[in-house]
Amino acid sequence: MFKKLPGDQVTGLVTTTPDTAVVFRPAVVRTPAIITIVIFVWRVLAGLVRMVWRHPIATAVLAIPAAVTWLYGWRVALLVVWLPVSVLLPWALFDRATFNAWIGWRLLAFWRLAWMYRRHWHAVMTISGLARHAGGRDYVPHLVAVRCTSWADLVTVNMLTGQAVKDWADRIEHLAHGFGATSCRVSVTRAGRLLLTFPRRDPLAVPLPALPLPEAVSVGPVEIGIREDGRPWRLKVHGTHVLAAGATGAGKGSILWSVIRALIPAVWTGVAELWGLDPKLMELSFGRPLFTRYAASPADCADLLDEAVERMQKRAEKFAGVQRDHVPTVEDPFVLVIVDEVAFLTAYQSDRALKQRISAALATLTTQGRAVGFGVLAALQDPRKDVLTIRNxxxxxxxxxxxxxxxxxxxxxxxxxxxxxxxxxxxSVPQEGAGVAYVRLEASPDPIRVRAAYVSDADIRDMVALFQMEEAA
Structure with a gap:
C-alpha cells in the first residue's frame, strides 16, 4: 500500500479512510528494568543528599532519634533526645533571637517547604499559568529553596527557559493566595532565578512612636522609621530631592516631622537650615520656631523660593572650579526646603504669575541645588503629571x-x-496604615515597605521648647 522508505516502518503508518491524513506512530522502545531501577535509586539518593545539604538541622532532628531507636531501642532514644532538648529549651526561652537565627528559622523553613510549598507547588504553578505543556510533557518552574525570616518566607525559584519576570509579576495575586499569604513580591537575584517574598505577618501593623533626637550631628541619611525587615529606615535628604505622595491621612506629616526631628542637632550647630512652606497653615505651623525661613501665603512662598534660588546660585558661583560636592559647614550650611502641599502652589494656584514663579523656582532648585547643598522635600496628594509637572x-x-x-x-x-x-x-485606618509606604533604594530597583515614626503634637511642642532653650543658652 505504501512505498517503504529507508528507516521507515510500514506498520507505523495508520489510516482509516482515504480522507484521513497519515498519522506517524512512533515506535515504543522498552526500557530494561535494571535501567529504571538505577535511575530511581539515583534520584532518591540525590534527593536525600540535597535535603541534608539544604536542611541539615531539620534532617538531624528527624534522623538521629529514628536511627537511635532502630539500633538501641526507644529508651536510649528518649535519653538522646532529652539531653539536647534540656539545652535548647532554655536557649529558646532566654535568647530567642540567636536561637531563631541558628535553629528556629531553619526548622520553620523545612516545615514550610514540605507542608506548604512543595505540597501545593505543581497545582499553583499550573492554575496560575506559570507551568507549560509542550511536546507531551509538563514543564514546571523549579522550586530551589525556602528561607524563613521573622516576618516572611523567601522562596527561590528557577524560571522556565523563555519566561520573563513580567510573567511572574503579573501573577503575584495568584501566588499569594495560592500559598496562603496576603501578598507576594518578585525580585531578580540573577539571570533566570527569582526571589518570591511571602509575608507571614505584618511587622508594621503597630504605629511607631517618635524616635529620640539623635545625639550625633548629621545631615543624612537620617533615621525616620523602620523597614519591614526590622532594620532602621534611613532617608537620604542631603544631595537629593524627595517627593512623598499619598492620599489625605496617609501619613505625609509623619515623614516631614521625622525628617525635621532628625535634623535638629544639625540645625542647632548651624550646619543645616530648615525652610518651611506651609500653604495650608495646618502642618508646619506647629513648629514655626524651628525654621530659619517660613512662609504660608502664596506670595510669601514665591518670595522664599526666589530667595533660595538666589542663594543657591551665589553658592554655585563660589564653588565653580573649586569643588563639586557640598560639605555642610556653618558658612555653607545644608538648606532643606520643605513644602507641605506642593500642588496648592503649582496646579491649584489661581494667580497665574505666582504659579509660574513658584514652578520655575522649584524646577531650578531641583535641577541645580543638589551639588551645592540645597534640597527639596515636598508632600503631594495627587501624583498625576498635570498636577506636578516636575515630578520626575x-x-x-x-x-x-x-x-x-x-x-x-x-x-x-x-x-x-x-x-x-x-x-x-x-x-485607610490611621492606626494601621498612617505612615506606611513603599520606597525604592538606590542599591536596588525593588520596592521595600517602610513605616515612618509618628510625631504627635506634644512631641512637636516638646521639640520646640527644647530648641528654644538651646537657642537661649
Whole structure:
C-alpha cells in the first residue's frame, strides 16, 4: 500500500479512510528494568543528599532519634533526645533571637517547604499559568529553596527557559493566595532565578512612636522609621530631592516631622537650615520656631523660593572650579526646603504669575541645588503629571497610601506595583496604615515597605521648647 522508505516502518503508518491524513506512530522502545531501577535509586539518593545539604538541622532532628531507636531501642532514644532538648529549651526561652537565627528559622523553613510549598507547588504553578505543556510533557518552574525570616518566607525559584519576570509579576495575586499569604513580591537575584517574598505577618501593623533626637550631628541619611525587615529606615535628604505622595491621612506629616526631628542637632550647630512652606497653615505651623525661613501665603512662598534660588546660585558661583560636592559647614550650611502641599502652589494656584514663579523656582532648585547643598522635600496628594509637572525631577520618591493602582507607577516608576509595591492596598485606618509606604533604594530597583515614626503634637511642642532653650543658652 505504501512505498517503504529507508528507516521507515510500514506498520507505523495508520489510516482509516482515504480522507484521513497519515498519522506517524512512533515506535515504543522498552526500557530494561535494571535501567529504571538505577535511575530511581539515583534520584532518591540525590534527593536525600540535597535535603541534608539544604536542611541539615531539620534532617538531624528527624534522623538521629529514628536511627537511635532502630539500633538501641526507644529508651536510649528518649535519653538522646532529652539531653539536647534540656539545652535548647532554655536557649529558646532566654535568647530567642540567636536561637531563631541558628535553629528556629531553619526548622520553620523545612516545615514550610514540605507542608506548604512543595505540597501545593505543581497545582499553583499550573492554575496560575506559570507551568507549560509542550511536546507531551509538563514543564514546571523549579522550586530551589525556602528561607524563613521573622516576618516572611523567601522562596527561590528557577524560571522556565523563555519566561520573563513580567510573567511572574503579573501573577503575584495568584501566588499569594495560592500559598496562603496576603501578598507576594518578585525580585531578580540573577539571570533566570527569582526571589518570591511571602509575608507571614505584618511587622508594621503597630504605629511607631517618635524616635529620640539623635545625639550625633548629621545631615543624612537620617533615621525616620523602620523597614519591614526590622532594620532602621534611613532617608537620604542631603544631595537629593524627595517627593512623598499619598492620599489625605496617609501619613505625609509623619515623614516631614521625622525628617525635621532628625535634623535638629544639625540645625542647632548651624550646619543645616530648615525652610518651611506651609500653604495650608495646618502642618508646619506647629513648629514655626524651628525654621530659619517660613512662609504660608502664596506670595510669601514665591518670595522664599526666589530667595533660595538666589542663594543657591551665589553658592554655585563660589564653588565653580573649586569643588563639586557640598560639605555642610556653618558658612555653607545644608538648606532643606520643605513644602507641605506642593500642588496648592503649582496646579491649584489661581494667580497665574505666582504659579509660574513658584514652578520655575522649584524646577531650578531641583535641577541645580543638589551639588551645592540645597534640597527639596515636598508632600503631594495627587501624583498625576498635570498636577506636578516636575515630578520626575525628584530622584527619591515615597509612595504612601494611594487611591488608584495606576498612581503607584506614577510615583515609583513603571512596574513598581507589579513588583509588589501595593500602595493602593495600604489600610485607610490611621492606626494601621498612617505612615506606611513603599520606597525604592538606590542599591536596588525593588520596592521595600517602610513605616515612618509618628510625631504627635506634644512631641512637636516638646521639640520646640527644647530648641528654644538651646537657642537661649
Amino acid at each position: 525631577l525628584f530622584p527619591d520618591k515615597i509612595a504612601l497610601r494611594l487611591d488608584e493602582s495606576e498612581q503607584v507607577d506614577m510615583v515609583l516608576g513603571d512596574g513598581a506595583r507589579d513588583r509588589g509595591a501595593l500602595a493602593d492596598h495600604i489600610s
